Amino acid sequence: MRTMRVLGIETSCDETAVAVYDAAAGLLSHRLHSQVSLHQAFGGVVPELASRDHVKRLLPLVRQALDEADTTPKQLDGVAYTAGPGLIGALLVGVGFARSLAYAWGVPAIPVHHLEGHLLAPLLEADPPAFPFLALLVSGGHTQLVDVAGIGRYRILGESLDDAAGEAFDKTAKLLGLPYPGGAALSRLAQRGREGVYEFPRPMLDRPGLDFSFSGLKTAALVALRRDTPGALDGQARADLARGFEVAVVETLVEKTRRALRHTGHDRLVVAGGVAANRPLRGALTAMAAQEGAHIHFPRLEFCTDNGAMIALAGCHRLQAGDIAADLGVRARARWALTTEPQA
Numbered sequence: 194m195r196t197m198r199v200l201g202i203e204t205s206c207d208e209t210a211v212a213v214y215d216a217a218a219g220l221l222s223h224r225l226h227s228q229v230s231l232h233q234a235f236g237g238v239v240p241e242l243a244s245r246d247h248v249k250r251l252l253p254l255v256r257q258a259l260d261e262a263d264t265t266p267k268q269l270d271g272v273a274y275t276a277g278p279g280l281i282g283a284l285l286v287g288v289g290f291a292r293s294l295a296y297a298w299g300v301p302a303i304p305v306h307h308l309e310g311h312l313l314a315p316l317l318e319a320d321p322p323a324f325p326f327l328a329l330l331v332s333g334g335h336t337q338l339v340d341v342a343g344i345g346r347y348r349i350l351g352e353s354l355d356d357a358a359g360e361a362f363d364k365t366a367k368l369l370g371l372p373y374p375g376g377a378a379l380s381r382l383a384q385r386g387r388e389g390v391y392e393f394p395r396p397m398l399d400r401p402g403l404d405f406s407f408s409g410l411k412t413a414a415l416v417a418l419r420r421d422t423p424g425a426l427d428g429q430a431r432a433d434l435a436r437g438f439e440v441a442v443v444e445t446l447v448e449k450t451r452r453a454l455r456h457t458g459h460d461r462l463v464v465a466g467g468v469a470a471n472r473p474l475r476g477a478l479t480a481m482a483a484q485e486g487a488h489i490h491f492p493r494l495e496f497c498t499d500n501g502a503m504i505a506l507a508g509c510h511r512l513q514a515g516d517i518a519a520d521l522g523v524r525a526r527a528r529w530a531l532t533t534e535p536q537a
């Protein structure tokens with residue numbers, strides 16, 4: 194019997210990404226075009242430019258992904274697309290495009306929640322986690338601890354009350370004069386920094402519960418910079434500050450995740466989203482999971498940040514579960530809670 198094969202399309206922000214996933218054979222191809230150089234001069238993503246570039250890139254990427262997967266449209270069982278959350282203009286490009294392909298090819302279009310894509314990304318790896326598990330989702334837009342019972346069965350245990358972890362990385366990087374997107378650049382700078390020169394708060398660790406707050410850290414970085422800089426900080430001081438900031442974020446994420454493991458009793462932990470690419474965070478979470486007797490699962494580095502593979506995989510699972518809207522409506526939502534279904 195033929196298995197299910199799905200084309201996945203991701204356009205929620207500044208990456209145009211396309212992939213083909215097969216339920217039996219796994220990931221057959223993935224292609225990505227990053228818009229970083231397009232937005233860099235502006236210090237952040239310009240939504241209008243992002244939408245226009247998605248329009249330009251999608252068709253060639255789809256062709257390349259199908260060729261690489263040695264797949265014709267007739268062999269596809271569905272077209273999955275990121276329906277939200279994200280930049281509405283960017284989403285609408287992907288949604289309209291995916292819906293049109295699906296209509297032309299006579300297969301279902303499958304709306305996928307961007308965060309569901311992220312948290313299922315470790316299923317693309319050789320040693321995929323079994324359900325249920327605890328997930329720490331750390332991206333540019335979200336920071337959440339999620340109790341995952343199965344596909345579509347999510348309970349938010351805690352989340353950031355203000356900035357997401359990635360957002361705090363990016364804003365602090367900007368303060369340090371690093372180019373957008375600053376998270377990875379800040380982490381590279383921090384490697385040369387000394388621990389303990391700059392001490393930042395560990396937000397909300399002294400309070401019960403599993404929520405986060407990262408906006409105070411960025412403010413603390415700003416205060417430290419203003420205090421220490423009549424001119425510009427020298428290279429070592431900038432690195433020390435980056436290190437102090439990173440250590441505080443990592444420790445906060447690790448301790449809240451430890452609490453969530455104990456609270457839920459799960460012995461499997463999934464870490465996903467762009468900030469899961471952060472090496473000190475990966476190291477500290479791995480050590481904590483070992484102490485707690487839990488198995489830890491990360492996506493490979495390139496599938497921590499936005500990609501089409503996670504959308505194709507999530508879409509394939511949704512298709513297998515029969516969670517597909519019967520009508521031809523186009524669905525895109527800039528804001529969308531992980532715990533509500535796309536049809537809602």
Ligand code: KG4
Pocket residue numbers: 206331332333334335358359360362363374375376377380466467468470471472497498499
């Ligand atoms: O998941 P993602 O690609 O996009 C969203 O869905 O938001 O995450 C992007 C975020 C950005 O804030 C970026 O700075 C951060 O992930 N990021 C990192 C690292 N790599 C990416 N943050 C810290 N350290 C890294 N190595």
Ligand code: ZN
Pocket residue numbers: 307311332333466467498499
């Ligand atoms: Zn993302």
